Amino acid sequence: MALCSKHFMLKNMWSNMLFHGFRRWYSQYTTSKNCKLGILGIPCESGQDKLGPGQGPAAFRKAGLVNKLKTFGNIDVKDYGDVNISSVQHVSNITNCKQFESCIQTAKATSKTILDILSEGKVCCTLGGDHFIALGTVHGHMLAFNNVALLWIDAHADININTTSNSGNMHGMPVSLLTTETRKYWPKLPALEWLQKSIPAKNLAYIGLRSVDIYERLIIDKLGITAFGISDVEKYGIDTVVTMALNQINPRGERSLHVSFDIDSLEPMEAPSTGTPVRGGLSLREGIHIMETVNEHGCLRVLDVVEVNPLIGKKEDVERTVEAAIEIIKAAFIGKREGVRDETILKIPTV
Template identity: 40%
Template sequence: MTVSRKFNEKKTVSVLGVDFSGGQPKAGVDEGPFQMIEFGILDQIKELGWGVEFDGSFPNYKKLVPVEDPDIGNMKHPRAVSNVTRALARHVRDSAMKGNFALSLGGDHSIAIGTVSGTAAVHDDFCLIWIDAHADINPVAETTSGNLHGCPISFLIDGINKSAVPEFEWVKPCLTPDRLVYIGLRDVDIPERRIIKELGIRAFSMHDVDRHGIGKVVEMALDHVNPHRNRPIHLSFDVDALDPTVAPATGTPVRGGLSFREGHYICEAIAETGLLVAMDMVEVNPTLGSDESLLQTVTVGCSLVRCALGETLL
């Protein structure tokens, strides 16, 4: 199909380092962005012919975390997550308004409340491709853990959270079920299974990857959320979508995940559409595992970003 819209003509990436871990209980994931910067992701992006907007500093989202943040119902750290994601949404929006590609390096996956909201503020017809072992669509009233990295999509689709959450009133539902697709699922909670079925959300589990192969799965995913290949794409990639043998330094690893090549193929194929406008790379946790496992995970994270920005094997 012919792409009828042009994105990324400016060929500039706004790199947003999101040093935040409040959406889950394990410390250290807020150090993920620093490690990717230290590993040289900025120069790697430049070598692909992109300009980079990054002034050498982070917005320091940690300063937005309140001293006291008591639970609200099941939700843990709700004010911290709200404050950080609201600020991040503005930063992503501002990058998109300049015609830049918004690259958000997390941090935990709760940051997607902000990144996706920021993309939607400029590209209101966008679609969301969610690469993850987990569906992250738990209603806040039904999450058993209370960790908001398992709930971000519930804020983005109207009607999933039945009761208003005052702390998140700034979040406007910006996503419809037909514009969301999952790839790589293998650890899905019971409420999430119900919602995916009720809303008819297209979800490709690892069973589907095994059955069809990753090439066919990506083609079917794109055909569903972007049938005319004219919608801007937001790619949200949790490194735990990969098998722990590929990316071990992450907080919620689940065996039986995507292989090294399957993860890279997803990014390569989406890059080939010319429609990718934003990407999240999240849940790299430098404090989990050995120095070797950290290097392996950060290396893979940087490689996935490069593929999403057009790096090819030949």
């Protein structure tokens, strides 16, 4: 997706290199060793029309996510279980928003839980669930930290409003409810009164876009949102793209960073068990590199990993998808694939 300011961003990127260079050097020694991580499952599938995303958190746990993080990263991990989404109160309905009540109640409960986890001084990894869960995770993050930057890694922009959505599925709308400039286009409803926080468009960036609705493209262009499609990744390379995105939304590292990672941002061969795959996506290596760079950036407080659907595909497809998602999580909280440099652990045999 084209950006008129990309060449300026490239120039500006080098001006920030010394600042971020120290941050990267320092974080590789501190991030994993000092990381206190909370895991939260959000088994919501109301935001789309396929069965299965709600079983994502169980699939991650079955694959041993917590033990893998502890083993490879020596991280203090606490599993907070799943958000309780069984009780759904009836609220005012809204046109062209399927399962609106369930989605909004889940997001509200999620927001409170995220705030509680962050208030304990932990960083957080949420396991989806469909991508509408991000309304609650990002909002809870904004309640805990006033200045938040959002990196949305996805094949889709998810910035439709109810009047522009072709499907009425709410997993394609969370960004419009989170962004200050687009929320005003939503009707004022009692069900949304708890949404007290929003994020300015300048604090939002996309990576991996390749299936964007016409109205979403108009919104992105009108608001000047930083957006990198697959063609940009091919043109500039993934390292330059993620560096430009982070420099644009968090140039001085003063904002708390939220990354919302939809597994369909990856090439379907890498992650086949997802509901809305789009061919020609990021490679797993590129996805890992994005999260390693985020780790080096040193500001990550919340990571969402969403849209893993264990009911799609054969057993090996599900295993491949879950393992790819776990590699993304490991890169975010452990960092470089070479391992953590810690001389108190590493014993080099003498010859």
